[in-house]
Amino acid sequence: MSSTSQLRNVDPEDEAQLLDTIDRWVAKEVKPIAKEYDHADRYPAETVEQMKELGLFGSTISQEYGGLGLPAGTYAKIVMRISRDWMAVTGIFNSHLMLALAIEKFGTADQKKQWLPKLATGEVRGGLALTEPDAGTDLQGIRTVAKRDGEGYVINGSKTWISNSIEGNCVALLVKTDPEVQPRHKGMSMFIAPKKEGVRVGRKLEKLGYKSIDSGELVYEDYRVGKDHLIGGVEGQGFYQATGGLELGRINVAARGVGVAEGALQLATEYSQVRKTFGKPICEHQAIQLKLGEMATRARAARLLTLDAAAAFDRGERCDLEAGMAKYFASEAALENSIESLRIHGGYGYSKEFDIERLYRDAPLMCIGEGTNEMQRMIIAKQWIKRNPVS
Numbered sequence: 001m002s003s004t005s006q007l008r009n010v011d012p013e014d015e016a017q018l019l020d021t022i023d024r025w026v027a028k029e030v031k032p033i034a035k036e037y038d039h040a041d042r043y044p045a046e047t048v049e050q051m052k053e054l055g056l057f058g059s060t061i062s063q064e065y066g067g068l069g070l071p072a073g074t075y076a077k078i079v080m081r082i083s084r085d086w087m088a089v090t091g092i093f094n095s096h097l098m099l100a101l102a103i104e105k106f107g108t109a110d111q112k113k114q115w116l117p118k119l120a121t122g123e124v125r126g127g128l129a130l131t132e133p134d135a136g137t138d139l140q141g142i143r144t145v146a147k148r149d150g151e152g153y154v155i156n157g158s159k160t161w162i163s164n165s166i167e168g169n170c171v172a173l174l175v176k177t178d179p180e181v182q183p184r185h186k187g188m189s190m191f192i193a194p195k196k197e198g199v200r201v202g203r204k205l206e207k208l209g210y211k212s213i214d215s216g217e218l219v220y221e222d223y224r225v226g227k228d229h230l231i232g233g234v235e236g237q238g239f240y241q242a243t244g245g246l247e248l249g250r251i252n253v254a255a256r257g258v259g260v261a262e263g264a265l266q267l268a269t270e271y272s273q274v275r276k277t278f279g280k281p282i283c284e285h286q287a288i289q290l291k292l293g294e295m296a297t298r299a300r301a302a303r304l305l306t307l308d309a310a311a312a313f314d315r316g317e318r319c320d321l322e323a324g325m326a327k328y329f330a331s332e333a334a335l336e337n338s339i340e341s342l343r344i345h346g347g348y349g350y351s352k353e354f355d356i357e358r359l360y361r362d363a364p365l366m367c368i369g370e371g372t373n374e375m376q377r378m379i380i381a382k383q384w385i386k387r388n389p390v391s
């Protein structure tokens with residue numbers, strides 16, 4: 001197990017102080033601008049600068065490379081707190097940290113030394129470029145190809161839905177180095193791919209929610225990189241590297257789900273105490289109480305599952321089952337709590353003047369990213385059976 005997933009601890013007082021700083025920053029800088037930026041689909045450039053100062057771009061990067069070296073548990077709590085008010089902002093550093101994780105976990109010593117300090121400060125920013133127009137869940141079906149050319153490679157192909165692809169300046173790029181080999185995953189490799197000649201941004205994608213953060217297409221046309229950009233220095237490891245960060249990736253998506261589920265609950269809790277019908281606050285009507293009771297239970301269960309998965313990760317244990325369960329449950333909790341909260345708001349829930357409509361539009365993403373929830377349940381079942389064999 002790598003240093004990125006091993007026995008990380010933080011002093012409880014240091015953690016409390018850090019979370020307090022995050023809370024104050026969210027209340028002062030993030031929450032007040034969320035609605036306006038979301039509606040305008042405007043990139044929050046000032047927020048990104050503040051996140052650099054807070055060290056968020058290095059949250060899970062080891063301290064020896066200039067990161068904060070936080071355990072997954074603390075990282076998850078940070079993501080939960082921000083997501084309660086504006087989930088999309090967390091995507092700007094979460095996808096970036098998946099790029100950093102790929103390098104820290106699988107990169108050569110030179111790659112770690114060269115890239116991680118710049119990723120930790122946010123000087124280099126980006127994400128993971130895996131998905132293509134014809135291949136998302138079935139990653140082994142990608143068509144982007146890297147061909148050997150002298151000491152380096154020439155890459156051709158296109159990626160879509162890539163977070164941070166427009167505002168960022170580097171991605172971990174999944175390609176085929178041997179498109180013919182069987183099984184297909186043996187022909188896949190991953191490259192550190194900074195923006196330079198040979199790559200262009202196709203277009204910015206219009207989305208239902210998860211606004212403000214840039215999701216775009218990247219088109220590679222005779223894009224050249226040296227062999228020193230091949231992560232780990234050996235071909236054929238790309239599929240393993242792309243999926244090797246999934247445990248932390250799923251804990252991160254679960255934490256976003258918890259944040260949205262809790263945020264939706266909070267909005268419903270407040271609104272239901274001030275909105276009156278038939279002479280009393282609507283929280284005193286049984287139909288609303290049934291919703292609030294379910295929402296509160298769901299949000300709490302999602303939080304506990306997520307922290308349980310993060311604790312296993314921080315102990316250095318294999319936690320793909322726990323992270324998968326947390327991701328699945330918390331993302332569904334976000335979806336269900338957001339629609340229930342919207343209904344509790346009545347007609348105002350449908351208004352763009354109230355925040356709940358943003359949470360309702362943001363929630364479905366968590367059911368798609370880091371493995372769709374359809375796949376997630378199948379993966380959970382397979383692992384469950386594996387861990388519980390009839391002997």
Ligand SMILES: Cc1cc2nc3c(=O)[nH]c(=O)nc-3n(C[C@H](O)[C@H](O)[C@H](O)COP(=O)(O)OP(=O)(O)OC[C@H]3O[C@@H](n4cnc5c(N)ncnc54)[C@H](O)[C@@H]3O)c2cc1C
Nearest residue numbers: 127128129130131135136137138161162163369372374375
């Ligand atoms: C806002 C946003 C941001 C994103 N950011 C990134 C990013 O930064 N980097 C990146 O690489 N990608 C990113 N993605 C892409 C995302 O990872 C994919 O959309 C996701 O993996 C699903 O792939 P797909 O869209 O091709 O759906 P498909 O794979 O075509 O799936 C379609 C449907 O079929 C189901 N399905 C597929 N195969 C099976 C099966 N074997 N059994 C049962 N059901 C199945 C799926 O669950 C889904 O319901 C992003 C997507 C969005 C919407």
